Amino acid sequence: MEVWTLLMQGFSVALTPQNLLWCLVGVTFGTAVGVLPGIGPAVAIALLLPVTSKLDPSGALIMFAGIYYGAMYGGSTTSILLNTPGESATIVTAMEGNQMAKRGRAGPALCTAAIGSFVAGIITTALITVLAPQIVEIAIKFGPQEYFALMILAFMTVSAVLGDSVVRGLTALFIGLAIGVVGIENQSGQARYVFGIPQLADGIEVVTIAVGLFAVGETFYNASKLGKVEESMLSIKGSIMMSAADWKRSWAPWLRGTAIGFPFGAMPAGGAEIPTFLSYAIEKKLAGQRNAANADEFGKGAIEGVAGPEAANNASANGVMVPLLTLGLPTSATAAILLAAFQQYGLQPGPLLFETNAPLVWGLIASFFIGNVMLVILNLPMVGLWVKLLKIPKPQLYAGILVFATMGVYGMRQSAFDVFLLYAVGLMGFVMRRYGFPTAPVIVGMILGPLAEEQMRRSLALSQGDPMTFISRPISGTILVVTALIVFGPWVWRKFFASKSK
Amino acid sequence: MKTIIAGQLAVAFGVLAIGLFFFVGSFWIPDAAGYSTVGPKQVPRVVGAGLMLLSLLLAWEVWRGGFRQHDEDAEAALPMDWRAFAWLSAGLIVYGLTIERGGFIIASVLLFLATTRAFYSTRWLLNLCVAILLSAIVFAIFKFGLGLNLPEGVLQGVL
Numbered sequence: 001m002e003v004w005t006l007l008m009q010g011f012s013v014a015l016t017p018q019n020l021l022w023c024l025v026g027v028t029f030g031t032a033v034g035v036l037p038g039i040g041p042a043v044a045i046a047l048l049l050p051v052t053s054k055l056d057p058s059g060a061l062i063m064f065a066g067i068y069y070g071a072m073y074g075g076s077t078t079s080i081l082l083n084t085p086g087e088s089a090t091i092v093t094a095m096e097g098n099q100m101a102k103r104g105r106a107g108p109a110l111c112t113a114a115i116g117s118f119v120a121g122i123i124t125t126a127l128i129t130v131l132a133p134q135i136v137e138i139a140i141k142f143g144p145q146e147y148f149a150l151m152i153l154a155f156m157t158v159s160a161v162l163g164d165s166v167v168r169g170l171t172a173l174f175i176g177l178a179i180g181v182v183g184i185e186n187q188s189g190q191a192r193y194v195f196g197i198p199q200l201a202d203g204i205e206v207v208t209i210a211v212g213l214f215a216v217g218e219t220f221y222n223a224s225k226l227g228k229v230e231e232s233m234l235s236i237k238g239s240i241m242m243s244a245a246d247w248k249r250s251w252a253p254w255l256r257g258t259a260i261g262f263p264f265g266a267m268p269a270g271g272a273e274i275p276t277f278l279s280y281a282i283e284k285k286l287a288g289q290r291n292a293a294n295a296d297e298f299g300k301g302a303i304e305g306v307a308g309p310e311a312a313n314n315a316s317a318n319g320v321m322v323p324l325l326t327l328g329l330p331t332s333a334t335a336a337i338l339l340a341a342f343q344q345y346g347l348q349p350g351p352l353l354f355e356t357n358a359p360l361v362w363g364l365i366a367s368f369f370i371g372n373v374m375l376v377i378l379n380l381p382m383v384g385l386w387v388k389l390l391k392i393p394k395p396q397l398y399a400g401i402l403v404f405a406t407m408g409v410y411g412m413r414q415s416a417f418d419v420f421l422l423y424a425v426g427l428m429g430f431v432m433r434r435y436g437f438p439t440a441p442v443i444v445g446m447i448l449g450p451l452a453e454e455q456m457r458r459s460l461a462l463s464q465g466d467p468m469t470f471i472s473r474p475i476s477g478t479i480l481v482v483t484a485l486i487v488f489g490p491w492v493w494r495k496f497f498a499s500k501s502k
Numbered sequence: 503m504k505t506i507i508a509g510q511l512a513v514a515f516g517v518l519a520i521g522l523f524f525f526v527g528s529f530w531i532p533d534a535a536g537y538s539t540v541g542p543k544q545v546p547r548v549v550g551a552g553l554m555l556l557s558l559l560l561a562w563e564v565w566r567g568g569f570r571q572h573d574e575d576a577e578a579a580l581p582m583d584w585r586a587f588a589w590l591s592a593g594l595i596v597y598g599l600t601i602e603r604g605g606f607i608i609a610s611v612l613l614f615l616a617t618t619r620a621f622y623s624t625r626w627l628l629n630l631c632v633a634i635l636l637s638a639i640v641f642a643i644f645k646f647g648l649g650l651n652l653p654e655g656v657l658q659g660v661l
């Protein structure tokens with residue numbers, strides 16, 4: 001088994017004392033930012049980009065990945081105890097887990113969430129290990145046309161399929177594409193929208209945009225809209241361990257949640273909302289068939305309603321690593337920032353990276369196994385420590401977040417211009433939040449936009465300017481047709497269905 | 503029965519303005535020689551045109567009673583606190599103005615205090631102590647530990 005040797009090689013990289021330490025730092029920090037409201041993994045990784053540029057790439061990337069999946073564990077703690085889901089994917093956990101906490105069952109809710117995340121994390125990492133080399137084998141034959149088609153697919157799923165509104169999703173995506181266009185264009189060397197400002201010539205940094213949209217925008221929204229809204233935190237009473245009955249009710253939802261979540265993340269569809277809601281609906285239905293008493297608990301704190309969606313959430317988040325590592329295709333805001341982290345070291349994720357930098361890629365994958373083990377230890381016996389973070393009062397919490405945000409953005413290249421830009425982006429983030437625009441497509445658009453432009457121009461250079469090249473090649477043509485189907489399909493189907501029912 | 507939500511219309515206009523800016527601006531990008539059909543100006547032009555088109559769709563939604571799938575009533579029920587907004591804005595603008603001359607610690611302390619003020623915190627002494635302690639620790643860790651170049655400003659020599 002070639003995969004086995006590669007994975008063992010990966011473990012030999014990930015198990016060095018230095019990389020174990022990076023992994024521990026990453027998952028610890030990730031849990032913390034997951035627990036804290038107002039700051040998430042995307043901001044945390046973005047803020048660390050400037051200070052890690054001189055580190056060893058494999059150590060830094062192991063840490064970043066640790067932050068990414070560590071935040072998933074931390075996020076469930078907050079949604080169970082505080083009922084303010086940090087991201088839409090944890091709404092379900094907040095719904096059901098908070099109800100459990102209200103009935104004095106916060107401990108088992110946290111426990112099933114953590115173990116569910118662990119089960120999902122380990123199974124999906126194993127799936128990544130098996131699947132990645134096979135996808136790489138196919139992807140190695142891809143030309144620029146196929147990459148361009150895949151990027152269009154990613155754009156459309158991130159902005160049009162997920163989220164509430166196609167129009168607002170696409171608007172956010174195009175804002176991101178517009179931001180990505182600013183700066184010296186790397187193929188022709190022409191300056192675009194620079195206006196003689198040197199800071200713009202290098203392009204707008206993803207750090208500024210991510211921190212502005214997520215941290216500053218969130219602070220503005222909290223201060224000027226939610227400043228007086230009181231949050232009540234529930235405490236953990238009694239044992240955190242699950243009873244035998246809880247285990248019996250949890251294990252199947254964990255596995256089903258994993259099975260539902262992973263494909264959603266692994267296909268360039270992104271987003272954990274659909275799989276978590278799907279998992280919740282399935283658990284509710286199955287509980288009804290088996291045990292009426294358990295089914296009645298749904299909405300009032302059923303453990304299945306925490307176990308399934310949490311596993312689905314984590315499985316989908318891990319699945320996002322498949323298109324990111326094998327194709328260089330980010331399908332979430334945090335994945336886009338991870339891609340920026342690779343780029344910072346001159347690395348481009350994709351099939352070639354598996355050949356040229358096998359120890360780094362496999363070390364990273366091996367670190368997912370290690371990190372998930374660390375996380376379940378960090379989050380179960382030590383959950384009380386994380387709960388303390390939730391006790392930081394809002395004024396000091398957001399003041400601290402802004403101190404870190406400005407430090408990261410200013411320290412990146414010592415430019416006060418970036419601080420004012422951060423303020424402007426923060427205002428944009430506030431307006432977007434207020435009017436229900438999703439922000440993730442902005443980040444994906446600005447990172448993936450320039451790459452898509454490059455692939456498009458390379459394809460057109462190969463075809464002597466004939467745009468049919470995207471459609472006439474079987475793989476890129478199929479991807480584009482699938483994209484069109486998932487974007488327009490529901491709309492056409494609705495029209496057809498509506499006219500029939502009349 | 504139809505009401506136009508002013509804020510949403512303003513957002514649509516904002517998107518239109520951004521789109522127009524990128525569309526018109528694309529005509530000033532010089533074309534690079536040696537590129538067959540698509541040079542550096544085509545993509546920005548398509549992006550600008552796309553934003554203009556999307557702004558029209560947004561405006562149409564506003565005209566038809568408001569953004570689809572958006573709970574405007576829930577948002578409107580939370581009143582906008584302009585005082586908090588102004589304190590945060592002041593904090594960030596003052597930070598941008600003082601970071602270079604005043605240095606990292608002074609700028610951060612001012613930002614911290616302005617932010618706690620935006621959230622109506624009245625524990626002045628506590629906030630001041632936390633602000634000084636936090637910025638000093640962050641300064642020490644990131645400047646000396648991680649090599650991030652943060653300005654000392656007027657505290658130069660003291661540190």
